[in-house]
Amino acid sequence: MREKILLVDGHSIINRAFYGVTDLTNSEGLHTNAIYGFLNTLFKVLDEEKPDYLTVAFDVKAPTFRHKMYDAYKGTRKPMPAELHEQVPVLKDVLHAMGIETMEKAGLEADDLLGTVAKRSEARGLEVTVLSGDRDLLQLATEHIRIRIPKSKGGVTETENYHTQDVIDRYQVTPLQIIELKALMGDTADNIPGVPGIGEKTATNLIVQFGSIENAYRHVEEIKPNRAKEALKTHYDMAEMSKKLATIDIDCDYDYDWEKAKLGDIYTPEAYSFLKRLEFKNMLSRFSVEAPANEKIEKSFRLVEDLGEAENLLSRAEQTERLAFALQREGEELLSLSLTLGQERTFIIPVEGFVTENWLLGRLVRVLAEAQHISCLGLKETLKYLESRMDGEGQKEIQRLAGLEHQNAFSDEEITAYLLNPLKDSYGTEELAKEYLALTIPSRTELFGKDKLTKVKDENPEAYRIYAGYASYVLYQAAPVLEEKLQETGMERLYRDMEMPLVFTLAGMEREGVRVxxxxxxxxxxxxxxxxxxxxxxxxxxxxxxxxxxxxxxxxxxxxxxxxxxxxxxxxxxxxxxxxxxxxxxxxxxxxxxxxxxxxxxxxxxxxxxxxxxxIGADQRIHTTFQQTITATGRLSSTEPNLQNIPIRVELGRRIRKVFIPAEGCVLVDADYSQIELRVLAHMSGDENLIKAYREAQDIHRLTASQVFHIPFDQVTDLQRRNAKAVNFGIVYGISSFGLSQDLSITRKEAQEYIQKYFETYPKIKEFLDRCVEEAKTEGYAKTMFGRRRPMPELKSSNFMQRSFGERVAMNAPIQGTAADIIKIAMIRVDRRLREEGLASRLLLQVHDELLIEARENELTRVKTILAEEMCGAAELSVPLEIDMKQGKNWYEAH
Missing domain, CATH: 1.20.1060.10 (Taq DNA Polymerase; Chain T, domain 4)
Known part of the structure; x- marks a missing residue:
């Protein structure tokens, strides 16, 4: 007997359910009607089909090729209602909790994924059922691929079933000719315009008579009625576009794993908790579980409201080798501390009664000072918050806590997760639980909607307890898993020696701010x-x-x-x-x-x-926030305000730097790496010509012009040097002949000759860049000199432009990422030297390849020495690292 696979068109079924089920909301205010209707349909079909494999396909937010075609012709698609939109991610969470595989990919519609997996499964010898409300999918029907389309009749949902003959019997055309029908008659539900004036009956007659739109157009003068003939003659371009829109890709670029899709017991404890929270009580009878995993976990979260009990707990915590903590805040107000000390030892200490904010924060600092392994999320912001809420002596305690001797005790799981996948948007507890613990935990919205934490704490203490408990529980459980994955990827040293020490350097820089x-x-x-x-x-x-x-x-x-x-x-x-x-x-x-x-x-x-x-704060200084987990390459970013984007190309823009000034008795010192990315390229490529040029301290752009254009070094014109400079830096970013032609206002052919001559001059650079792309294709990621990884999903895209972009990123990421790593090392070393030598001068800003220090006038010579030694010694390259250093009474003078 052949095995069965059930493929579900996720968006089609949930959309149908949304409009077919009376509006439902749970007690948290979440709309649930679409999820309820979807699950009812799914359970019914599962009971009937009893498949061996199951996968649900979804569209993604990124517009696909077909979307773009439609938008270009007719404007914009009707947006999904907000009440439905909010249910889609919750449905995915429910499916994952059931162990049901989902599939989606940017640039591909769910139809394409369903078509591809259906055809591959058929070729594999499986009986295939595709469940969808979209009749476009009828084109997939064969003897072994059945299309099931739910249909409401008398308030009861039934399904129409289609193999090849069923399609012919119902529509008078073969499954593949469904595409031709759609090309003529269109389909507003699927954003297929069709040919104006041709309806289903006429379209069917034309395809039965001529077989295809192309053949119909070749015999257009034979078409009757005359209205249909004129419509096809006038709007044949629309018919062609509609055919493309209606045609499902049955061989798209998607790696499908049948093992992952193998259907097990979907009635899991995690799914039980989800359905209970969604309040689908009549579905809970399907489950034969006593105590779901989430309920067991949540029962172990204990509220500690008595001062004496809290003191005893925190005293025990001081003796605990490993712990995780999280602060629950509403703005600047502290609401509670959650603390996990072991497998079933999670405690929430609320600020109330005799447990005051000052007391709790003071005790927390003492606990952190004693612990050897501390897991948290957003350590830098936490340290800033602790310091801001404490008095002078307390602030000193925080600074001692962040001192060199104790820094290694901390582990920021946000940064760990970022290193493992720098392409994600968020690294919160929900994501960590799902990705590293295979645990679906309730989101804040699911627990208490949009209510403020202060309100929830007072009015819904049970939901608050669960929310606060997971905040530290997940960190405690995920920490060893994340650490193991860091070791597997070879990024443990990068994390311990670079990213974690940088947290404390950045915290100090943000505390100092820059005077304005x-x-x-x-x-x-x-x-x-x-x-x-x-x-x-x-x-x-x-x-x-x-x-x-x-x-x-x-x-x-x-x-x-x-x-x-x-x-x-x-x-x-x-x-x-x-x-x-x-x-x-x-x-x-x-x-x-x-x-x-x-x-x-x-x-x-x-x-x-x-x-x-x-x-500008009360201290007359601007305190920017440095973001450590935003960019895919490892570069830092600056927000509120962004001080890394101060203009430098235009004089009037550069003059804004004049408003940034040092404190009294200080000067600003600016040190900027000279051509760091080109120097990194020389080292990583091993190109002898480029290495020699840097070792001999030659003008690299003039030398490149000399060698590329075959003219004596001292005869290179300024224009030739500028062009060579554009090529030098363009190569680092994987520039194309088109891009270079635009930059230099030359023909594409001339630009291609420039690039070709450049690679002839520096042959190992071409070899290195090609190697970067090949390794990224093989490994799935690009890697810096220090082992930082940048995943490269773009290289597997079916879209040519996306793949081309991926190749440029694969060339650039190792270079730009290595340069970013070097500046981070320099920041840490400069900051440490200033503190170790007891200097009052401080590091204020990092802007790309540049560091800005507020130096005491009597420490100026020492500061310059430290900058030169630590920046130039931040990495051992085959070429020297060099810096340009200036000083001044404002940032403009110093740059």
């Missing part, structure tokens, strides 16, 4: 406002009327219709007035040059002159 001259900032804004006003007046005069310069639509009409400029690209929303379009017009039209300057200055004013003013 508020008056100078206001004057800068006023100066910008005057110039913006002048430009507005000039632009109105040149246009001959006033209009909204910030409106792309109005600006497009002025430039390309009223003033008749050439080169306008009209879209469905109007003319494009992007920087790329305007920059090409600027040399010939003064108004365009003025508009570009206007845009630049208004951005400077809003983002920096006005924007930065709101971040």
């Amino acid at each position: 001259d508020a008056e100078a900032l206001k004057s800068y804004g006023d100066e910008l406002a005057v110039r913006i006003g002048e430009l507005e007046k000039q632009i109105y005069e040149e246009a001959g009327e006033t209009f909204n310069i910030n409106s792309p639509k109005q600006l497009g009409v002025i430039l390309f219709e009223k003033m008749g400029m050439k080169g306008g690209k009209k879209t469905k929303t109007g003319y494009s007035t992007s920087a790329e379009v305007l920059e090409k017009l600027a040399p010939e039209h003064k108004i365009v040059a003025d508009i570009l300057e206007y845009r630049q200055l208004t951005k400077l004013k809003s983002t920096y002159a006005d924007g930065l003013a709101g971040y």
Whole structure:
């Protein structure tokens, strides 16, 4: 007997359920009608089919090829209702809790995944059932692939079943000709436009007569009625596009694992907890479980409300070798501390009665000072919070806690999870539980909707206990799993020697902040406002009327219709007035040059002159936040405000740096790595010519021009040097001949010759870049010199543009990531040296390859020595690491 596989069209069935089941919400305010209807349908079909394998396919948010085709022709698709949208991720969680495999992939529709897996399963010898409300899938029907389409009849759901003959009997065409039908008659539900004026009856007659739209078009003069003939002649392009939209890809790029799809007992304890929380009481009878895993875990979470009991607990915690903790806060207010000390030893200590915030935080600090292994989430923010809530002596305790001798006790599981997969958006407890513990825990929304924690703590203490308990429980359980995976991937040293010490360096930098001259900032804004006003007046005069310069639509009409400029690209929303379009017009039209300057200055004013003013604290300093788990390459980012994006290319933008000043008795010292990525490329590629050039301290861009263009070194022109510089840095980013031609305003052929000559000059660079791509394809990730991994899913994409992007990233990630690692090492070493030598000077900012220090005037010489030694010695490369160092009374002078 052949094994069976059931494939479910997730979005189709949940969409049908949403509109077919009366609106339901659980006590937490979550809409549940679509989930309820979906599960009812699934259970019914499972009882009938009894499959050996089961998978549910979903669409993803990223628009697919077919979506884009439709949008380009007809506008936008109708968005999913918010009440349905919120249920989709919950349904996926329920399915995963049942052990049911789901599949989705950016760039592919669920139809494509279903078609591909259905055909592969048939070839494997399986009987296939595809469950969907979408009749497009009828094109997949064969003797061994059955399409089941649910249909409501008299309030009861029945299913229509289709093998090949069933399709012919019902529609008079073969399964594959369903595509032809859709191409003519369209389908609004599936966003297929079809041919206006041709309905189902006419479409069926045409396909029965001619077999395909192409053959019908070849015999268009024979078509009757005349209305159908004229419609196909006029709108054949729509028929062709509709056919593409209706055609399911049965061989898409997706690795399907039948072993993972093997159906086990879906009535798991985790699923029981989910359905109980969703309040699907009539479904719970399907389960034969006594105490689900989640319930057992949750029962072990204990509230400790008595001061004496809390003191005893925290005293025991001081003797515990390993623990995990989490603080529950509402803004700055501390609500409770959750603490996990062992397998079934999770405690929640709320702030209430005699357990005050000061007492609890003080005791926590003592516990942390004694513990040898501490797991937490967001350690940097936690340390900042602890310091902000304590008095002077308490703040010193926190700083001692973050001292070198105790740093190794801490483990931030957010950073661990980030290293293991830097492409994810979130590394919270829910994600950690699901990915590393195979445990589905209730989300905050599921537990208490959008209510504030303070309200939940008072009005729903049971939900609060579960929420707070998981906060530390998951960290405790996940820590050893994460550590083991770090060892498996060879990133344990990277984590311990680089990422974790960096937490404390960044915390110190954020605490220090950088001083800002508020008056100078206001004057800068006023100066910008005057110039913006002048430009507005000039632009109105040149246009001959006033209009909204910030409106792309109005600006497009002025430039390309009223003033008749050439080169306008009209879209469905109007003319494009992007920087790329305007920059090409600027040399010939003064108004365009003025508009570009206007845009630049208004951005400077809003983002920096006005924007930065709101971040100046009572200490007259701006305290940015450095994000350690955002970028895929390992680079740091800066937020609230972003001080890594201060303009440097335009003089007026650079002048914003004048408002950043040192404290009294100090100067700012700025040290910037010289061409660090090119030096990393020289080392990692092992190219002798590039290594020799750096060792001999030659002008690398002039040398490249000399060798590429075969002219003497001292005869290289400035233009040739600039072009060589563009090639040098472009190569690092995997630049194409098209990209280089755009950058240098040369033909694509000339750009290709430049690149070819470059690789002839530095042959091992080409070998290295090709090797990076091949290794990334084989291993699935790119790797830096220090072992940091950047997963490369783009290389497996079925989309050519995505694969090309992936290849460029595979070339660049090892170089950019290594450079980012080196600057991190330098930051840690510089910060430690300053502290170890008892200096008052402090590291303030890191901006890409540059470090900014506020140096005491009497420590200036020592600071410069430390910067030079630690930055140049941060890594051992086959070429020297060099820095450019300046000092000044503001950041502008120092840069």
